[in-house]
Amino acid sequence: MKNSVITFPVPANEPVKAYLAGSPERVELEKELKRQSKLVVDIPIIIGGEEIRTGDVGKVTCPHDHKHVLATYHKVGKKEVEMAVKAAMKAWKEWSRTPWTTRAAVVMKMAELLATKYRPILNAATMLGQSKNIYQAEIDSACETIDFFRYNVHYASKIYSMQPKDGVGHLNHMEYRPLEGFILAVTPFNFTSIASNLCMTPVLMGNVALWKPSTTALLSNYYLMQLYKEAGLPDGVINFLPGSGALIGEVATQSKYFSGIHFTGSTETFNSLWRQAGQNLGKYISYPRLVGETGGKDFIFVHPSADAKAVATAAFCGAFEFQGQKCSAASRMYIPKSLWGDVLKDIKRMAKEVKMGDVADAKNFINAVIDQASFDKCKSYIDYAKKAKDAKVVMGGKCDKTKGWFVEPTVIETTNPRFKSMVEEIFGPILTVYPYDDNKVDEAVKLCDETSPYGLTGAVFGRDRLAVEKLADKLSYAAGNFYINDKPTGAVVGMQPFGGARASGTNDKAGGEFNLIRWIIPRVIKETLVSPTDYRYTYLK
Structure with a gap:
């Protein structure tokens, strides 16, 4: 019987490791870099937990050595995107009703796995595939990703505890439901942490996702999928769809179950997705949530x-x-x-x-x-x-x-x-x-x-x-x-929630509770303890 009131206090930010020459983390990372440099990973489509290979393949190369092939990947077609919609909605039936503390436990396990076993794996993949030096990879694919996991659980705890007051003779409470459909997560190449967060923030709140990863970040993103599975995320909650963003966006926004976009990328692409959603409004169960962080100058x-x-x-x-x-x-x-x-x-x-x-x-x-x-x-x-x-x-x-x-x-x-x-x-x-x-x-x-x-x-x-x-x-x-009196970069989860307005996006602040609120639909429930049996106002009596 689960009748505990569980809260998750404000976590500490993940410490940034120094990677000094000869340090255990440096030795481990260099070993992993050599291992991954010798591989050509076959990256499949992942739908409902099943690996799918279409034979329509592309290559992932090192930006700093563009003849070095790190991986080949299979591209989705219209059929695979439609399959992903079905798999997501099948998973939604159970995941949307899973106790939020169980979802939180899965996410917290992701943080622990990344802080330990997966740290060198994700850092090495981000370095090789996205051409980041040791420090830039560590603050991104390790520390910020871990911080997103832990802080989002804390923010969810705060949101779920927000309840209305009771009145005389009745009880009130607020129920926070996930959106009635799937989220399309369209993620960028430049931050492994953002790619993870655009999927996992809605997922923590009980949603399911179609994930369109950036082609130039596929290696690290594929390892994220492995991390999610090992942490216990059920099949179909996130569906991994390499391939054409235009195709995926077109098919996804035509589904009546399309409930939102979580996006980081160009202003032009976000505008295009917004227009597609607008053209299909009459098809949807509910108005979709459109959350995007776009361009900047x-x-x-x-x-x-x-x-x-x-x-x-x-x-x-x-x-x-x-x-x-x-x-x-x-x-x-x-x-x-x-x-x-x-x-x-x-x-x-x-x-x-x-x-x-x-x-x-x-x-x-x-x-x-x-x-x-x-x-x-x-x-x-x-x-x-x-x-x-x-x-x-x-x-x-x-x-x-x-x-x-x-x-x-x-x-x-x-x-x-x-x-x-x-x-x-x-x-x-x-x-x-x-x-x-x-x-x-x-x-x-x-x-x-x-x-x-x-x-x-x-x-x-x-x-x-x-x-x-x-x-x-x-x-x-x-x-x-x-x-x-500081450079305009380096926002830290829990300290400077990130996002901008004007042509830079919807300013829903990744790394803060504002973002999580976008992925839930509140329901207020009033229970009257003794129902009235007389219609008359007091003065009429």
Whole structure:
């Protein structure tokens, strides 16, 4: 008999391991990197727990060594997506009614498995498949994923405990039901943790999912599926569908059981899925929940009172860690002309000190961009700047695809605050800087707020705290995650729930209880203890 009232207190964040040379975690990781480097994994479609191989295959390669094949994967067709819908709805019948503490226990086991057995496996797969260095993989595929598991259970505990008060002669309580259908989770390449969270947040709340993983993150995502199964997640609760996002989205949004999208990716793709959902509204059992984190053109705004060295460090790390492929990466900077010379000098110093290359060499701080499309896009912006009359490349700018998709950390300086690379999302290691006159702070901050359609992350630097406060107020809607005297990246689960508005998404804050609430439908139940038997009001008697 289960009659305990179980609560899950606020967890501690997973400690980031140091991976010093010769440490147990470093030895274990290097061993796993060698093991996975020798494999060509056959990645199947997984529907209702069954592995399906269509024979229509693609390849997964290392971004830093694009001739090195890590895996082959089988692509879904329309038939497989329709099968996945049926498998999900079959699993929904039991999973949606499974006690939430049982679901929580499964998720907590995932966290423990990842903190131990699966840590080197997921980190190595993320390094090889997504070209992340040791630290970037550790904070993503290990620590943040574990934090999502543990914190989401805590947030669920808080939500389920939110109950209305009772009245005289009656009892009230709130029941939190999962959505009446399946969730389509469309996940990005850049964070293994996000790929996991977009599936597992709805699942924790009793939902089932069709998972469209990014083709360029398939290796780590496939290992996540193995982790879920070992933790006890029932077959069919998550269905793993590699292949065309357009096909999967079209078939999924036509089903009457389509209940929502949990998405991270481009604004254009999210807009397309939203339109498809809108066109099919009449088919659905309920209005679908559309939750998305999309594009960004994240900024650093520097006040004349700022510390030049702090700005340089934030600009370098914020723009170039993981090759600028974070949703939150610094992509444009507004800086007083009086500070720009010293800041650029320091950025150049750091660029000369870091090394770029294969993730297997721990000395490499910079690795490759994800694929040829990304490489070509980055190169096109650099080439455009080199030819422009109102901009110049002041650092980096070299691109080499001989072995991997390598783009140097690049800084573009412009006299045009609406220059192409100041406005458009690039998603690569390119920072565009607009130096402004020191006495024109107000004009510059207005440009920062109005130039980009996005509103994801941003940072303000300054030692004059009152001036910083005024800037923060003027940039109130420019970023959903806002930083003062820090780089605009590095949100931590439980500390800075993540998401933005404007063209950056629905701002439902992954890593917070706001997101979990989107995946449930409340039902209020009132029970009258003694039912009335007289219709008359008191004064009529």
